[in-house]
Amino acid sequence: MTRLAANLSMLFTEHDFLDRFAAAADSGFRGVEYLFPYAYSPEELRARLDAHQLSQVLFNLPPGDWEAGERGLTCLPGREEEFRTSVAEAIRYAEALDCPRVHAMAGLVPEGADDAMRARCTETYISNLRYAASELEKVGKTLLIEPINPRDMPGFYLSGQAQAREILAQVGATNLKVQFDLYHCQIVEGDLIRNLEAQFAHMGHVQIAGVPDRHEPDVGEVHYPALFARLESLGYDGWIGCEYRPRGETRSGLGWGREHGLTP
Secondary structure, three states, X not given: OOEEEEEOOOOOOOOOHHHHHHHHHHXXXXXXXXXXXXXXXXXXXXXXXXXXXXXXXXXXXXXXXXXXXXXXXXXXXXXXXXXXXXXXXXXXXXXXXXXXXXXXXXXXXXXXXXXXXXXXXXXXXXXXHHHHHHHHHOOOOEEEEOOOOOOOXXXXXXXXXXXXXXXXXXXXXXXXEEEEEHXXXXXXXXXHHHHHHHHHHHEEEEEEOOOOOXXXXXXXXXXXXXXXXXXXXXXXXXXXXXXXXXOOOOHHHOHHHHOOOOOO
């Protein structure tokens, strides 16, 4: 059974953020994810989840100064204390929202970085992931890393699936998994079913969007029914995050989801 989660940072943006929980539930979603919870108190968010019988399935650690263009702290040398503070804040929210997994955005490699700086970024990334995984393990949570395509996020440290597996091997934490976004993977590498199969043992979450324009997954160059069928045959029973930008009003574009078990 396909379990679809609404990404409230992208879906239902015709509503104020806190009203998107009701809109998602009314449209048939039983799980939600979003980029960041930190603009709201855990109590406010918990109340929305409970009122609409929704599961919180994912959010990201604080990313640094998002408005200034930062996209995560994990690989940034010299920001280790800030990263550790962000881990503690994410755990506070994850426990309050009963959220089983959080994503640590890797961050942007400094512009013009030479080989020595790139090596420092890698060392910092691995060290910070070890710390975060250890802290999250204490409260029974999973840490995720996500390869993101360089067209949408130029300079992002992590972009490839094999690179992600190498990082997992170097960190060596059993609760560190890959957030497998089929949209990003198609743009960077393609060959989605083979990449999915290679990554399956390491996958902690899946996300989808149409390619190339990041609209509904029933448009563009990716045939999602085949991917859903392969996920099911492999035994995937986790959530699939709908992280796309609707072409119009969100609910009017959900016909594809009803074909995969979305029932308002």
